[in-house]
Amino acid sequence: MSSAPNKIFIARLLGLDVFDPMGDRLGRLRDVVVLKRNFGSAASVSSSLPSIGKEPVVVGIVIEVLGKKRIFVPMTRITSIDSTQVISTGLVNLRRFEQRGSEALVVAELFDRRVKMTDGSEEAIIEDVAMEQRRNGDWIISELFVSRGNGHTGLMRRRKESMIIDWHEAIVSTDHEPQAATSFVANHEDTQAADLADALHEMNDKRMIEIAQELQDERLADVMQELPEDDQVEILSNLDVERAAQVLEEMEPDDAADLLNELTDNQREELLKLMEPEEADDVRRLLEYEEGTAGSLMNPVPIILPPEATVAEALAHIRQEEISPAMAAAVLVARPPLETPTGKYLGMVHMQQLLRVPPSVQVGTLLDSSIEPVSDMSSMEEISRILATYDLTLLPVVNDANRLVGAITIDDVLDAILPEDWRTYDDGTPIRKVGRRYE
Known part of the structure; x- marks a missing residue:
């Protein structure tokens, strides 16, 4: 050697x-x-x-x-x-x-x-x-x-200390099973969901499931959305069915629909019945679309406002923590009802435009009518071409009655068109990796 x-x-x-x-x-x-x-x-x-x-x-x-x-x-x-x-x-x-x-x-x-x-x-x-x-x-x-370290002594938070020690300088304790997962989650509480997903993907199934079960529902949902489908199914299948439904509720509807599509019909229906009706309805609508269409990839709950809403209201919606950066790129304007499928779709207002005008201006006066919505039956090729042509990160999606049914973002498209091993370089090393400071 x-x-x-x-x-x-x-x-x-x-x-x-x-x-x-x-x-x-x-x-x-x-x-x-x-x-x-x-x-x-x-x-x-x-x-x-x-x-x-x-x-x-x-x-x-x-x-x-x-x-x-x-x-x-x-x-x-x-x-x-x-x-x-x-x-x-x-x-x-x-x-x-x-x-x-x-x-x-x-x-x-x-x-x-x-x-x-x-x-x-x-x-x-x-x-x-x-x-x-x-x-x-x-x-x-x-x-x-x-x-x-990385804990508290009295009122003071102690800084984390890292070091390299010889094998002979440590004694391994026996309280591994519950403590290791808890410690791992605590030590990675500030790690980006995508990086934590890479760390889990490198573990064997048993270890991955231990860590997943220790994560809070919202955190687990964020991490699962960054994992390959095989890992998602493995984790979901090892959760209590009621908790699995709760995690699905925390996921973006399009990601939840993609995951449910990997399960059997009976498993899928059981989980949908346990989800909150409103969340389940959003996912069911996505499951009705053929794979590869805009309808199957879109998020059915973008930011939707009536034309009389003000710029201040629009910015308040964009600032919500649960709104992804791609989805926050624009607000969509439609006639009531504002839940998808909405009333008649009117147009979109880009975030940059919102930042250039007084807070009291109505969004209905700022519509970008040059960007046409795509049909919920549009192909991936058509969607990709429009996003690239107009340098967009978000596209509104309408049905054949011109009612807004959702929005598709650039990250949705990239996830669909990139190869399955896009998370690794040609040499097999992960593109994103949790760093270990020992150099």
Whole structure:
């Protein structure tokens, strides 16, 4: 195996492509397997996982192949490993990976675990783990990247402290199951939903579900909207059915409809019945459209105002926290009723125009009549062409009676036309990634 680098942090390996000697891609790295050893006097501290004592030996990696199946590749088959790719040699056994009692998974079982320091100082949380290659070619777990603090002492909030420690300087506690998920959520409370989604996607299913179940409904909805459909279905299927319905209510209607389309008819109907009627009705209308049409992609609840509403009212709606930046690019004006499908659609007013005129001006006098709405049956090609031609981020969608039924945004279109693996670079590394400050 290549001797450079001889130490690497495992978080950097997650999601990397694994290649055979001919350059063909085998799959994507999802975890690292270590062999439990005789941990001496510390065995009584944690009988089920590695702790103080001899460093655990890395025996192989878990990679995800087509069909989301995870297989095991022993380290003896790895010829090169660094922060950009992993190369293996020889035949690979495609049998599904089954963890043995003598093995531990680093990402699933060590990341975000609470540890005690051997010097008696404050407990810390494992955020990353380093593996190092010895002269004889074996790889061992040598260091831990941990954090502590980020809490309160009296009235003072303590700053988070991160550090790299030797494996021998920590003792792993046994209270992993509830504590790890809670700690992970607390440590990532300020992380963007898209970045947190990337972190969850790199976890195995068990770990991903643990974290998802710990998130608040609104936060979980935001994160799920950034996940691939397979992960969304996996999480939703492992939630209590009533909570699953509540999470769907918190999602954007078009995202909820896309997710429900991945379920069976019985599952879909059960969840819709548990949702609030108003939220369920919005989703049901989207489910009626053929996939790939404007109606299937639109958000049925854009900002809609009557023509006599003032600029001040329009800006107040735009400032609402739940309104996405793309949807806040314009307000749509229609005759009552203002719930979709509305009365006659009149036009749109761009946010920039709202900022240029006095607050008392009525939005009906500011309509941009040059932008025609698209039909709810319009194709993706037509929608993309209009957005690109007029440099728009939002398009109103009407039915055949010229009643406003929703709006489609540029991010809706991009999600639909980009390839499924758009979240990763060509080398397999995530475009967005939760940073780990250990450099």
